[in-house]
Amino acid sequence: DTGVSQDPRHKITKRGQNVTFRCDPISEHNRLYWYRQTLGQGPEFLTYFQNEAQLEKSRLLSDRFSAERPKGSFSTLEIQRTEQGDSAMYLCASSSYRDVNYGYTFGSGTRLTVV
């Protein structure tokens, strides 16, 4: 098991473009989380999946953001019509519902820069 993988590691895009990030969780983990981390801040919760079901979305997740986990395995986070304020590190984490001790494992993140 190679842990949680995120792709790409870095993305530079022009304002107004769409971007998509991918997260591959640990294979036996059925829970998957997306967080956003801006400079000088801690990670902020965006959304959460259990298997393929998106069970919670933060109010930070505007209409321009959409996340999917079609087969309960990898997940994608798409941002449409990017704005400079979207520049941040996007972190993915996974855990198993059987692990009541909150066995979160984070990926290395995707750093988005909107120019």
Added chain:
Amino acid sequence: AQSVTQPDIHITVSEGASLELRCNYSYGATPYLFWYVQSPGQGLQLLLKYFSGDTLVQGIKGFEAEFKRSQSSFNLRKPSVHWSDAAEYFCAVGGPHYGGSQGNLIFGKGTKLSVKP
């Protein structure tokens, strides 16, 4: 509202010196508490966690933390800091029914640790 406060934005200690990073939380019930470490450009690594029981928790890399309910604190300590400990440290709080979710965490803003040779 539930929140986590890390009062120190940046701390510098000499290698070999002891370390204490402060964390205060606001939470309506017994919290689940965590400390994570983040190296530049990397994701977060779990150092330790507290759910219940012994209020002194041991973690990886020689770190420990003490839960003090009366002070709403969960401070991280290490008796002797190594240069490789230089990183950013985040305290987080959560719970099984936190905010109606199934386990998302609230993070503090982090404390950046620098280590002098």
